[in-house]
Amino acid sequence: MSNLLQTGAAFLAAQLEAHASENVTVQRANGTVYTDVSGSFGKTNTEVDGQNGSYVRSHIIDFIVSVENYPSALGLPQADDLLTRTTGAKFKVCEVSGEGEFRYTDAFRTQYRIHLEEVF
Numbered sequence: 566m567s568n569l570l571q572t573g574a575a576f577l578a579a580q581l582e583a584h585a586s587e588n589v590t591v592q593r594a595n596g597t598v599y600t601d602v603s604g605s606f607g608k609t610n611t612e613v614d615g616q617n618g619s620y621v622r623s624h625i626i627d628f629i630v631s632v633e634n635y636p637s638a639l640g641l642p643q644a645d646d647l648l649t650r651t652t653g654a655k656f657k658v659c660e661v662s663g664e665g666e667f668r669y670t671d672a673f674r675t676q677y678r679i680h681l682e683e684v685f
């Protein structure tokens with residue numbers, strides 16, 4: 566018997582890729598370049614405790630890509646990898662406190678949610 570939640574996560578990942586994805590170029594800090602990496606952009610909300618009970622809220626841009634579509638030769642996403650959209654916009658992989666450079670979107674590890682900051 567198949568796992569219904571795993572089947573559902575795979576279905577949703579396939580729908581996201583089929584209907585809301587775009588191709589980017591991924592460049593490793595050592596200069597290695599991979600083109601046509603397909604995924605979708607999203608965001609992660611963050612909150613940092615400030616002084617005197619205040620909070621600083623922000624968000625991080627994410628690139629959501631299926632584990633099988635991310636170039637296996639790159640291994641896991643690393644800080645300072647550079648993603649470039651077809652529009653020319655550039656994003657650098659960055660570390661988010663407590664999560665590292667990425668997290669999986671579900672318990673079945675079907676997609677990476679790679680944390681980015683825009684490079685101007």
